[in-house]
Amino acid sequence: MPESMSAATSDARSPMHSFPTICTPRGPVPRAAPRWNRQRSSSMPSHRYRSAFDRVAVPLTGRSWPQARIERAPLWVPVDLRDGNQALAEPMDTPRKRRMFDLLVAMGFKEIEVGYPSASRTDFDFVRHLATSGAVPDDVTVVVFTPAKPDLIDRTFASVAGLDRVVVHLYIATAPVWREVVLGRDRAEVHGVVLDAARRMDRLARARPGADIRFQFSPEVFNLTEPDYILEICDSLTELWDASPDRPVVHNLPATVEIATPNVYADQIEYMHRHLARRDAVILSVHPHNDRGTGVACAELAVLAGAQRVEGCLFGNGERTGNVDLVNLALNLHAQGVDPMIDFSDIDEIRRTVEHCNRLPVPPRHPYGGDLVYTAFSGTHQDAISKGFARRADSASELWEVPYLPIDPADVGRTYEAVIRVNSQSGKGGIAHLLRTGHGVDLPAGMRAEFSRTVQEATDDSGAEATGKDLWNLFEAAYLVPGRDGGVALASWSAQTGPAGEHRFVCTLRVDDREGDYEGTGTGPVTAFADALAAAGVEAAVLELSEQHPDGAGTTTAYARCRVGGEERWGAGRDASGVAASVAAVLSAVNRARG
Numbered sequence: 253m254p255e256s257m258s259a260a261t262s263d264a265r266s267p268m269h270s271f272p273t274i275c276t277p278r279g280p281v282p283r284a285a286p287r288w289n290r291q292r293s294s295s296m297p298s299h300r301y302r303s304a305f306d307r308v309a310v311p312l313t314g315r316s317w318p319q320a321r322i323e324r325a326p327l328w329v330p331v332d333l334r335d336g337n338q339a340l341a342e343p344m345d346t347p348r349k350r351r352m353f354d355l356l357v358a359m360g361f362k363e364i365e366v367g368y369p370s371a372s373r374t375d376f377d378f379v380r381h382l383a384t385s386g387a388v389p390d391d392v393t394v395v396v397f398t399p400a401k402p403d404l405i406d407r408t409f410a411s412v413a414g415l416d417r418v419v420v421h422l423y424i425a426t427a428p429v430w431r432e433v434v435l436g437r438d439r440a441e442v443h444g445v446v447l448d449a450a451r452r453m454d455r456l457a458r459a460r461p462g463a464d465i466r467f468q469f470s471p472e473v474f475n476l477t478e479p480d481y482i483l484e485i486c487d488s489l490t491e492l493w494d495a496s497p498d499r500p501v502v503h504n505l506p507a508t509v510e511i512a513t514p515n516v517y518a519d520q521i522e523y524m525h526r527h528l529a530r531r532d533a534v535i536l537s538v539h540p541h542n543d544r545g546t547g548v549a550c551a552e553l554a555v556l557a558g559a560q561r562v563e564g565c566l567f568g569n570g571e572r573t574g575n576v577d578l579v580n581l582a583l584n585l586h587a588q589g590v591d592p593m594i595d596f597s598d599i600d601e602i603r604r605t606v607e608h609c610n611r612l613p614v615p616p617r618h619p620y621g622g623d624l625v626y627t628a629f630s631g632t633h634q635d636a637i638s639k640g641f642a643r644r645a646d647s648a649s650e651l652w653e654v655p656y657l658p659i660d661p662a663d664v665g666r667t668y669e670a671v672i673r674v675n676s677q678s679g680k681g682g683i684a685h686l687l688r689t690g691h692g693v694d695l696p697a698g699m700r701a702e703f704s705r706t707v708q709e710a711t712d713d714s715g716a717e718a719t720g721k722d723l724w725n726l727f728e729a730a731y732l733v734p735g736r737d738g739g740v741a742l743a744s745w746s747a748q749t750g751p752a753g754e755h756r757f758v759c760t761l762r763v764d765d766r767e768g769d770y771e772g773t774g775t776g777p778v779t780a781f782a783d784a785l786a787a788a789g790v791e792a793a794v795l796e797l798s799e800q801h802p803d804g805a806g807t808t809t810a811y812a813r814c815r816v817g818g819e820e821r822w823g824a825g826r827d828a829s830g831v832a833a834s835v836a837a838v839l840s841a842v843n844r845a846r847g
């Protein structure tokens with residue numbers, strides 16, 4: 253570490269902020285006062301908490317997950333109807349549950365946890381509804397959740413009568429604090445409860461030989477449980493349930509409450525991946541929550557570490573800060589060129605359904621699904637996006653390379669309309685983009701800066717966003733309203749071409765309060781008009797003139813840069829005739845300069 257860095261660290265800890273002398277081979281050198289503001293100790297009672305490393309053993313050495321890549325989607329298992337549902341102030345009723353279930357099926361999920369049937373009549377009835385209504389397609393397996401209590405296991409099996417494919421999911425907390433505080437049982441006793449429950453499940457499944465009933469086990473709070481104990485319980489269940497590659501058991505290892513940086517969870521999962529017995533008969537599943545805000549990172553690193561199945565909720569609903577967000581995870585894969593195997597082509601419909609079922613809003617900044625996530629307000633981002641779109645229009649490549657947009661909004665059913673929105677943080681590129689895409693008006697490069705100052709003034713004044721319509725109104729007021737403030741108006745005019753090709757412009761002009769008839773000549777109708785203006789005492793040199801081809805309504809837009817009385821101004825005009833549009837553009841520049 254460089255000396256200056258170590259000095260900063262030690263000074264940061266010292267409330268006195270003394271700047272001691274450094275000893276170098278050439279003798280003592282007084283240390284200069286650091287030139288940056290360092291963090292100070294706070295009054296937060298952080299000493300009350302312990303690092304994850306002091307709470308649980310993480311015995312993995314020689315980890316391989318940092319070198320791995322995710323090249324295919326894991327098996328996604330939405331738990332919205334169980335874990336998500338149990339976190340709602342108003343749990344879903346059957347119609348809401350059914351709507352969520354149908355959405356999950358339509359999106360392409362093949363294994364769906366549908367409830368905790370022994371918990372409530374609503375949950376039980378919903379599973380019965382699925383079993384009797386034919387709502388479960390042949391290629392979808394439902395999962396039902398049960399604690400290790402005999403009567404509740406029986407009720408769980410009663411709920412799935414008639415369903416041909418089911419995973420029965422047994423859970424119990426295994427971490428030391430839960431064993432001591434919640435269950436009041438030691439390691440061996442908890443293991444005994446699990447084995448009793450597992451035997452009962454096995455018996456009940458054997459009583460239904462025609463049905464394909466598989467098993468799942470979750471050691472709740474896996475991430476705080478001794479790894480040797482997890483292996484002991486999971487391996488005993490793999491054996492008891494006689495799991496095989498054809499009828500694998502799911503061992504689901506939850507980060508019930510996140511406790512550490514995601515690399516720690518990855519180490520814990522890789523350790524299990526390497527040490528679980530009959531590995532080919534086990535589907536290694538993960539179930540991250542999001543207490544530290546790193547649920548997505550935990551799931552991704554866990555897949556790198558060997559997890560094959562991921563449980564989570566759409567848009568991250570779930571206890572406290574939520575379950576891991578399956579939308580986020582799956583679309584992260586999509587953005588890496590990996591098929592998520594889930595259909596997000598109408599993300600807004602998905603979001604609306606989830607919001608309806610959960611009665612909770614999805615925030616506007618939520619990854620991939622929030623209202624604002626494909627929108628740029630800031631000028632340089634808008635400029636880059638606009639250039640990215642222009643480059644795309646000229647390119648045959650399918651590769652998505654638009655700056656600041658990690659995926660094409662169209663992939664998830666969004667239009668490009670909301671990609672650029674204008675407020676006082678915006679610049680000329682974004683404003684020009686909105687006028688072009690919303691109103692077919694393609695401002696010349698030189699005019700954009702001038703118009704953006706007008707917009708900036710308006711948005712600074714209002715403090716609000718300027719919609720496409722607002723921009724059009726500003727453009728119209730600034731450039732298209734004839735005679736505006738400058739006092740020059742054309743009452744009538746005509747342009748003719750003489751036999752030698754010279755142009756004549758004959759008009760009745762009003763300049764301030766004077767009206768008169770004037771004429772001018774030139775190499776074109778516009779220079780002839782400038783000549784007529786000069787005859788009326790208004791000097792205007794046309795420096796740049798361009799016409800934008802007629803739009804769908806047959807209207808031409810013209811843009812003129814003029815020097816008027818030493819001032820340069822842009823003007824614009826619109827008309828069915830190109831000449832009339834150009835004349836109006838010059839008149840607009842003149843009036844803007846005089847106004």
Ligand SMILES: CC(=O)SCCNC(=O)CCNC(=O)[C@H](O)C(C)(C)COP(=O)(O)OP(=O)(O)OC[C@H]1O[C@@H](n2cnc3c(N)ncnc32)[C@H](O)[C@@H]1OP(=O)(O)O
Pocket residue numbers: 335338368370371372398399400401423424425434435472508
């Ligand atoms: C991390 C998770 O998401 S775990 C899932 C949590 N989800 C839910 O709790 C939602 C649904 N739950 C319920 O409706 C109810 O809790 C029920 C119906 C399951 C049980 O209700 P009750 O019988 O009233 O018990 P209660 O809710 O107080 O649960 C606590 C009891 O269950 C025991 N317990 C907790 N987990 C388990 C388990 N997995 N297996 C066996 N017993 C358990 C506790 O030790 C405690 O027992 P005690 O009464 O002897 O002290």
Ligand SMILES: CC(C)C(=O)C(=O)O
Pocket residue numbers: 335423424470471472473504506507508509539541
């Ligand atoms: C899988 C279960 C037990 C769970 O929801 C959790 O631990 O968070």
Ligand SMILES: [Mg+2]
Pocket residue numbers: 335506508539541571575
């Ligand atoms: Mg959970």
